[in-house]
Amino acid sequence: METEVEVEGNDEGKFEEPGFGKIYSSLSSAKQLTDPVVYKLVRVEGDGRLVPATDDEVMEVKDLLVDEKSEVCTVADVGQPIGCISNDRSSPGMLPQLESSEGLSPSENTEVDPDKLNARLEYIEEMLQKVKEEERLRIACGSRDYSSACVIVDSQCSDQLDKLPAIDENLQSEIPLQETGPSFAPSLIQSHMHQSGGVGECSNAPVLTEGRALTSTTVTTSKPDFSKLNGEICLDNLSIKELHETFKATFGRETTVKDKQWLKRRIAMGLTNSCDVSATTFIIKDNKLVNKGKEDGSDNGDGALANDPATGTTMSGGQQGLPISHGSQLEDQVVSDKRNRNIGDNSGSEDHHTEQRAAKRVRKPTKRYIEELSEVESKEASGKLRPIVKNSLLGQMSSNFHTRSARNVSLEGRTVVTRLDSLGGSGIQIPCVSRVRRSRPRKNFMALLKFNPSSMGVTAELVKKALGAHSFLPDNYENERAQSAPVQVQHRFLGVADEDRQFLSTGAVGGHHKVLKQVDSSGDSDDNVVTVPTSKGGIRRKHHRAWTLSEVMKLVEGVSRYGAGRWSEIKRLAFASYSYRTSVDLKDKWRNLLKASFAQIPSDKGINSRKNAATMPIPEPILLRVRELAETQSQVPPNLSSSKVPGTGSSGNSVHEKQSGYL
DNA sequence: GTTAGGG
């Protein structure tokens, strides 16, 4: 496969703080860069394979970068803009904001020596192999929650990867790269910085100020002391020194950074355990953050990265500097915790998930791979399905969501969940958006993979999250239409409300509908490969995504507007936000609806007698509507219902005849 | 690339 996912970009190569969020740390490889560079976006699968990022993923990252630029860094803790990503240099329009951000000047793309590049790419892959190996181990031990990471590799500076292990020993359980010899990191960085030339100049950020922290053993990690933070804290009024203290109290370690802005941001993030750095005043009581002084309704990324590096430190800092060994344990716990919260329950049993975690982490790579293991996997997966996730905090997100959607942050994920993460063991809890799965790569949208929060480009996901992943696009028909043109591609996000989920409508009449358990539709396991027996005796995988009531209604609506057959139209105009529904899907669904609607005429409500509550039948009104439309469009299935067939095929109305203004 | 149909 061609890794044409190379992207060009420039970067200021600033190195901010060594602490990276779990996933973000992978980004770090790309973080310190020279000028125009070429990134290669790859994904490390849970099973250790290195997979070129799909276009969608690239897009995703691109979106992030384009959309949030510096914020991405802030959020991702990458420190700086990773650089603009563009597949096509000639489409500068894609990165308008980025270019204007932080004084970044559009880079003059420099050509890269192919050979050199290749060599580097190879090297990168080699490095990634290590990561994968390590990852595998961790997975096996159930110590990690992430089965993959999205890595943006600076193909020109592959040696950057060497820094990964050294990024922050507190996170060493996060990013598996220990073998690479952390102790070398500093020098590597240095040398790189050096060769990059002027990297530091372009930044007022504490470039390598914290260099030492990058080493795995020099960080002074101590227990965060929130007691020092009692009362009201206004970061704005603090001196550097005070900020340092606060920093330490928050993260349990020292910092030498003298950049106030940075410190404030950092602390804010730490305190809120989110990317929201808008607030500068905090009220802390009993070691809990009770209030943020300043609320910003627009940009607070409560899409927080619970994985704030610093937080990670804090967490593991529960006990005195217990870096590595305990790290993973705690991490583990944290992970479990998160999970539990994710599923909206409060069962504190965290240990039970270990196994499940491990199993779940295994990510399904290629179709073929899946084919081979489908049997085993499906077995395992089915036994370990997780409960459905709830978007209990949907309301809270709405405000952000509007903003986000307005910014065209494209997110694709089916589940909007929330999570409460404890900050630094202090008990402070903050809402988060759970990781969302990315969309289908390339052509086949939701084909291969299920949305797996922990599998796909974690980076992208994270960033997304950071950006306020909840771009819960309105399903409003009109809105869709209005926006579809300009942001058509952007709106890939899908949010399925709980209510929707309850209306799982499967073709009540359809043949062998293997209704997935709700867990599946909650979208977070990837390997729940559902197989359906085929008539031939074989089994076929099926990525079933139950149609929600609203989707059905949308479809009906669409048909009534644009006419049956105009599926691409309908898809584009009415299903813009449902990226996973292809025009074919619409067609299929319509077909099923037709069948259902007419099949149900006689027995009327007999359908509801179905025991299976999961198979939410389609409300009669809708079926009625379907019937109407079918009749008016001569779509009535000939073999069904002999009573209401106006004229099967000879009528003047062609199937494609548009029903203008039916509504 | 889209649509229609069969599996």
Next chain:
DNA sequence: CCCTAAC
């Protein structure tokens, strides 16, 4: 939902 033939 997948696949493919036929547009």
